[in-house]
Amino acid sequence: MTSGSTPPAALSGRILSGIQPTGSLHLGNYLGAIRNWVALQKEFECLFCIVDLHAITVWQDPKELMRSTREVAAGMIAAGIDPAANALFVQSHVPAHAQLAWVFNCIARLGWLNRMTQFKDKAGKNRENASAGLYVYPNLMAADILVYKATHVPVGEDQKQHLELARDIAQKFNNDYGVEVFPLPEPVIKGPGTRVMSLRDGSKKMSKSDPSDFSRLNMTDDADAIAGKVRKATTDPHPLPDSVAGLEGRAEAANLLNIYAALTDRTLEQVLAEVAGQQFSAFKGKLTDTAVSVLGPINAEMKRLMSDPAEIDKVLAKGAAKANAIAEPVLSEVYKTVGFLPRG
Numbered sequence: 001m002t003s004g005s006t007p008p009a010a011l012s013g014r015i016l017s018g019i020q021p022t023g024s025l026h027l028g029n030y031l032g033a034i035r036n037w038v039a040l041q042k043e044f045e046c047l048f049c050i051v052d053l054h055a056i057t058v059w060q061d062p063k064e065l066m067r068s069t070r071e072v073a074a075g076m077i078a079a080g081i082d083p084a085a086n087a088l089f090v091q092s093h094v095p096a097h098a099q100l101a102w103v104f105n106c107i108a109r110l111g112w113l114n115r116m117t118q119f120k121d122k123a124g125k126n127r128e129n130a131s132a133g134l135y136v137y138p139n140l141m142a143a144d145i146l147v148y149k150a151t152h153v154p155v156g157e158d159q160k161q162h163l164e165l166a167r168d169i170a171q172k173f174n175n176d177y178g179v180e181v182f183p184l185p186e187p188v189i190k191g192p193g194t195r196v197m198s199l200r201d202g203s204k205k206m207s208k209s210d211p212s213d214f215s216r217l218n219m220t221d222d223a224d225a226i227a228g229k230v231r232k233a234t235t236d237p238h239p240l241p242d243s244v245a246g247l248e249g250r251a252e253a254a255n256l257l258n259i260y261a262a263l264t265d266r267t268l269e270q271v272l273a274e275v276a277g278q279q280f281s282a283f284k285g286k287l288t289d290t291a292v293s294v295l296g297p298i299n300a301e302m303k304r305l306m307s308d309p310a311e312i313d314k315v316l317a318k319g320a321a322k323a324n325a326i327a328e329p330v331l332s333e334v335y336k337t338v339g340f341l342p343r344g
């Protein structure tokens with residue numbers, strides 16, 4: 001990792017992505033994000049951020065937040081993120097995120113924030129009672145990305161609108177001040193795992209906040225838990241079809257097949273060629289074995305890492321030092337651009 005504000009020439013660009021330390025990491029986080037990060041780390045300079053400032057936009061129990069922050073770090077390392085080659089760090093350890101977010105609060109327009117579907121979903125009917133932090137959440141997310149001048153942002157489908165806003169903020173900042181401070185970051189959303197749905201309801205995304213643990217496979221689930229959840233996963237009475245068109249109107253079947261395709265690194269078409277005509281009972285056996293073989297080793301390594309929290313904290317401190325070295329000069333450039341007097 002180099003310091004300064006441009007990525008090293010030999011790599012394809014600089015990646016920043018983030019994950020909230022709220023509740024257990026699940027298969028959606030793994031297939032939609034973490035697994036892709038592992039693959040991209042060879043080609044890009046990478047910064048991976050555990051976004052605790054974002055987490056507290058809704059209430060978090062302080063002790064649980066600490067535990068969960070370490071667990072997310074353990075999950076990422078266990079899944080194959082190399083903290084020596086990348087910066088793996090906690091958002092609150094790099095003050096420039098919050099500092100740049102303030103500037104962006106003054107760039108983003110209320111109309112833009114009012115269009116954010118995630119705010120509407122999370123605030124629910126009781127909008128008046130949502131935190132102000134939840135409302136400006138996307139501005140902080142834009143700061144996470146732009147404080148490193150990241151060029152690429154690998155995420156799941158649900159983050160697309162937030163990334164469009166980050167691009168709008170970068171563009172408006174550049175236009176307002178007549179500068180080229182920020183690149184427009186490219187979303188990287190690809191593969192069959194970019195939108196993993198709930199195991200109970202194929203119309204809802206798999207999420208940490210779903211009250212039913214049966215709706216998701218957690219990265220901490222053991223083989224018995226995985227088998228139980230897959231067995232109970234909602235299906236329909238028909239055998240599996242032989243074409244993608246045959247999945248029309250069968251959201252649960254499509255979801256389980258997408259998960260199987262993502263876990264085995266194949267396309268939906270390839271998977272359908274294998275399982276066409278099968279009953280769910282037979283297919284669920286295969287899906288369970290595959291999920292256990294992928295998640296089992298990650299789960300065991302997470303447990304081992306979590307037994308030494310001081311070691312995790314050391315890794316995160318090193319990551320924060322690398323991240324601060326890149327973020328500080330960018331923040332100074334922004335402060336100078338907007339006309340803040342230099343510090344002493």
Ligand code: TYM
Nearest residue numbers: 017018019020028029032033141144155156194195196206
């Ligand atoms: P979060 O913590 O909800 O999720 C982390 C990553 O996992 C992906 N993901 C999914 N992918 C497929 N199917 C699902 N069911 C699923 N659920 C989650 C998310 O798309 C994400 O890539 N706002 C972000 C965190 C964030 C961030 C950032 C991301 C903060 N700053 C800067 C990128 C860049 C969030 O809440 O992710």
